[in-house]
Amino acid sequence: MAESPTSTPTADRPETAHVRVLRRDGSISGFDPGKISVALTKAFLAVEGGGAAASSRLHRLVAELTEQVQNSLLRHAGPGTLLHIEQIQDQVELALMRGGHHQVARDYVLYREQRAEARRAASGTESASEAAQPPELTVTDSDGRTRPLDWQRVRTITEQACSGLDEVDPAPVLEETRKNLYDGMSTAELDEALTLAARTLVERDPEYSRVSARLLLDKLRGEALSYLAGAAREADQEQIRDLYPSYFADYVRRGVELEMLDPRLAEFDLDRLGRALRADRDLSFDYLGLQTLYDRYFLHHRGTRFELPQAFFMRVAMGLALREDDREARAVEFYELLSSFDFMCSTPTLFNSGTTRPQLSSCFLTTVEDDLDSIFQAYRNNALLAKYSGGLGNDWTPVRGLGAHIKGTNGTSQGLVPFLKIANDTAVAVNQGGKRKGAACAYLETWHIDVEEFLDLRKNTGDDRRRTHDMNTANWVPDEFMRRVHADETWTLFSPDEVPDLHDLYGTEFAERYRHYERAAERGELKVFRQVRAVDLWRRMLTMLFETGHPWITFKDPCNLRSPQRHAGVVHSSNLCTEITLNTSKDEVAVCNLGSINLARHVTVDGIDHERLRRTTRTAVRMLDNVIDINFYTIPEARNSNLRHRPVGLGLMGFADALVVQGLAAASPEAVEFADRSMEQISYHAIAASSELATERGRYESFEGSLWSRGILPIDSLRLLAESRGDAEFDYSSTLDWEALRERVRADGMRNSNVMAIAPTATIANICGVNQSIEPPYRNLYVKSNMSGDFTVANPHLVADLKRAGLWDEAMVADLKYFDGVLGPIDRIPDELKRRYATAFEIEPHWLVAAAARRQKWIDQAQSLNLYLAEPSGRKLDELYRLAWRSGLKTTYYLRSTAATSVEKSTLRGTDGKLNAVPAVAPTAEPAACSIDDPDCEACQ
Incomplete structure (x- = not known):
């Protein structure tokens, strides 16, 4: 294996023309993919022997891996991009690991370590006086002027970045930085050299991720301060403590001038708010969190960021406090919650709070009626709702199926699929100005005549005009179907124009009416229907879920039987991420406003910090309720629904971190018990907070007749599901004074029709530096790739x-x-x-279901629950999803599966942590990409 192999003929891609490579001796060369090919070839030959050289397989494999390395390196490349040789070798290592070539990758890693040790031995140990000697180089400012490199400042900010972190030393960061310097480099390249130097040390100690973040922070400070001052200006961490208040006032005024910030923000007492900013909380980020904010959240003018982290949190807090009586006091209260990472609003709120377009809501649910006006109105609504970061859940069940009669034209329907294809393309077209693709999920009930075609929508084979490659899909499964599966009975498919009331029925009423229509079909009174074996359809549902990742499995009856709003309508679907369960109709588009408690911040080694969790929950509910009145609504159906019912969805993240703090294993009865008790605390305080807001601000309009008004809380509604199923056995244990809370809710009412839902939290968990949502750890050491780049993540x-x-x-x-x-x-x-420290695929999935079931009893909506199978089979899938149904879960989300011989440890195709669902029972099927952390799905994050 040669460290710097000679070039071989390789077709260069146009985007490589302006990419340069910084070598270890400080020289600059052009990017040559041929050297990657040679390095890979020699890596394989070193393991497989010289006989492999003539293998056509080896040449094809090297070409594929080289292309993967180039894609990773060039994904964020632009004119003048400078790559360090170590970055290239990192990507070679990753490509080998991703491809399952573990022995080759291991030898390559050891070879790199040997070469690094040899270089260290050859260069000798540098004396302290030599290390202190500044390099005699110049740097080029953004205006093109050159100046001597201020090495003393580089040392100062590096030492500050390492300050207070255990076992972190600025010396190796400075040493690595010096290797990456060259005369005349731009200040931007100098900033990049510093952060890259620290990032290369993350494998040595995860705390170097914090160092990288602090070095990135220095770059951000210089960018923001220079922009507002109109000239080059820098500040280290010591200086920014004094500068933050005056900077903050200038930032707000400039944001208003640029018509980015709501002019009402300038009417706050900016001096008071500026003094409340806690500059040292800027030091709390790890690199992934701060880089994510830098790339996608901080306000910028033509690419120049002028929003520092604490100003960002205060801007969000001010936007949520606009209608409070004491705006400044509430803004500070909200800011404290956000900047401490105790609670985080969802991405749309973080994007838009305090701006001139405050679309703060996360999720929108719609029902599509069975006529062309409604169908094309649905496309328009989807486009308008997605425009400002909303995620969509569309209920398509009412639309008649293939072969149904069309009275107006005396023709025959082509069914659902052509309309779903248009919905898919609309989602792709509306991408928030390039920020992200529109994101939508189509739901269909299992009795719909087109359900089998619906199952095939995400396949990569077949007629592409009948495929929706970019839209999520989900089965909306009634209990009656699951009973037929269990009893191995037949199941009848209908066209909804002939059985229109099934759409609005659930529980016993659905089952009785469904059997009535089956008898009608047998008598020849219905024209479009088909009988199938329920088990066969169930198996096909699970097979397609495994092969394509879709449609997800969600359960209609528990969503409706336990809905507090049963009196006001029917839950016809969930949302983009399966945690929202709200009523929809032709006239009402359901809206939910999300935020998540960081559970890791509310536990100690001794368990839950009850008082802290109470304070956080109550303030968080108030913030979410404020979203409803401040929100910018793009369609009237969403505004009317949200103001009438006022639902919010308070969730949690960092569950896995909270287990670690307490020394608990995820696969244990203690972890299941903790899931129960922690969710009980959140449920109790969230309901109490909403009831207190009802006293202060008034009940939500449709409160009368709700389960709340009858003193039926989520823990009580679990018994309604048990009664419907007859033989269901659920856990009803509790520890708090629920009877007193029932009486308070009955007497004082609720401000919000719904108060809890556990969203995926992928992006905001990155910001807070914890594991997302209720997820088990993905890996203990891996590389995460997202829209901001590649990041080494160590537990x-x-x-x-x-x-x-x-x-x-x-x-x-x-x-x-x-x-x-x-x-x-x-x-x-x-x-x-x-x-x-067992990882997701090592934990038996029944533990995840058990913990989710214990949480679900306290939640009035649902959970985004991913399920993991390391070695899936038809039997395991069947057992797992039947268990999820029997346990009373309302919904499930992605199925994560991977073959035992091809476990992914990092990202494919440029999205966070996607892994392949490698078929074990259907080897000819194409693998599915199931997103663990997908920047294309920020609505619920």
Whole structure:
């Protein structure tokens, strides 16, 4: 394996023309993909022997891997991009790991370590006086002027970036930075060299991610301060503490001048708010979190960021406090919650709060009626709702099926699929000005005559005119179908124009009416119907879910039987991420406003910090309720519905981190119990907070007749589901004074029809530096790729425990890479650590279902619940999803599956953490990409 192989003929891509490579000796060369091909070839030859050289398989494989490396390197490349040789080798290593070439990758890693050690030995140890000697170089400012490199400032900000972090040393960061310098480099390249230097050390210690973030923060400070001052201006962390208040006032005024910020923000007491900013909270980010904010959230003018992190949080807080009586006091209260990472609003709120277009809501649910006016109005509504970051859930069940009669033209319907194709293309076309693709999910009830075609929508084979490659799909499954599956009975498919009332029925009423229509079909009174074996349809549903990732499995009856708003309408679908369960109709588009409590911030080694969780929950509910009145609505049906019912969805994230803090393993009864007790606390305080707001601000309009008004809380509605199913057994245990709360709700009312829903939180969890939502850890060491780039992510809790055990060293890093961040195969790790740090595919999925079921009893909406199967089979899938239904879950989300021989440890196709669902029971099927953390799906994040 040569470190710098000679070039071989390779077709250059046009975008490589302006990409340069910084070599270890400080020289600059052009980007040559041929050198990547040679390095890969030599890596394989070193493992497989010289006989592989003549193999056509090897040449094809090297070409494919080279293309993957180029795609990763050039995804964010532009004119003048400078790549370090280490970045290129990192991507070669990742490509080998992603492809399952683990032995080749391991040898490549060891080879790089040997070469690095040899270079260190050859260069010798630099003396302290030599290290302190500044390099005699110049840098080029953004205006084109050159000046001497201020190495003392580089040292200062690096030392500040490392300050207060255990076992972090500025020396290796400075040493690595010096290697990346060259005379005349731009100040932007200098900033990049600093952050890159720290990022290369993240594998050594996760705390270097914090160092990288702080170095990026210095770049951001210079960018923002210079923009507002109109001239070059810098400030280190010590200086920004004094500058933040005056900067903040200038920032608000400039934002208003640029027509980006609501002019009412300038009417706040900016001096008071500026003094409330906590500059040192800028130091709380890890690199992924701050880079995500920098790239996608902070306000900018023509690409220049002028919004610093604490100004960002205060801007969001001010936007949510606009209608409060004491706006400044509430803004500070909201700011404290956000900037401490105790609670985080969803992405649309973070994007738009305090701006001139405050579309703050996360999710929109619609029902499409069975006529052309309604169908094309649905496309228009989808476009308008998606324009400002809304995620869409469309109920398509009322639309008549293939072969149904059309009275107006005396013709025959082509069914649902052509209309769904247009909905798919609308979602792609409306991408918020390039920020992200529009995101929508189509729902269909299992009795619809087109359900089998619906199952095929995401296949990569067949007639492409009958495929929706960009739109999510979900089955809306009634209990009657599940009973037929269990009993191995027949199931009848109908066209909704002939059975129109089935759409609005659930529970016993649905079952009785469904059987009535089956008898009518047998008598020849219906024209369009088909009988299938229920088990066969169920198996096909699971097969398509496994092969394509869709349609998801969601359950109609528990969503409706437990809905507080049963008196006001029917829940016909969920949303884009399956956690919202609100009524929809022709006249009402359901809207939900989301935010999530960071559970990791509310536990100690001794358990839940009850008082802190109470304070956070109550303030969070108030913030979410404010969204409803401040919100910018793009269609009247959404505004009318939201103001009438006022639903919000308070969720949680960092569940896995909270388990680690307490020393609990996810696959344990203790973790299930913690899921129960923590959700009970959130449920109790969220309901109490909404009831208190009702006393202060008034009940929501449709309160009378709701389950709330009858003193039936979510824990009580679980019994309604049990009664409908007859033989269901659920856990009803509790620890708080629920009877007193029932009486208070009955007497004082509720401000919000719905108050809880657990969203995926992928992006906002990145911002807060915790595991998303209720997810188990994906891996303990991996590379995450998103719209902001590639990031090494190491589990800091695990690293801390390995250090305490004397096990953290370069060999351990190599082993974690080799085994995809999984601890099981590493012999020297104690079994207790393996148990506590088991990753998603190591945990038996029944534990995830059990924890979700215990949470669900407290939640008035649902959860975005992903399920993981390391070695899936038809039997395992069947058992898992039947268990989810029996356990009373309302919905499930993605099925994550991967073959045992091809476990992904990082990202494919440029989205966060996508992994392949490699078929185990259907080897000819194409693998599905199931997103773990998808920047194209920010609505619920």
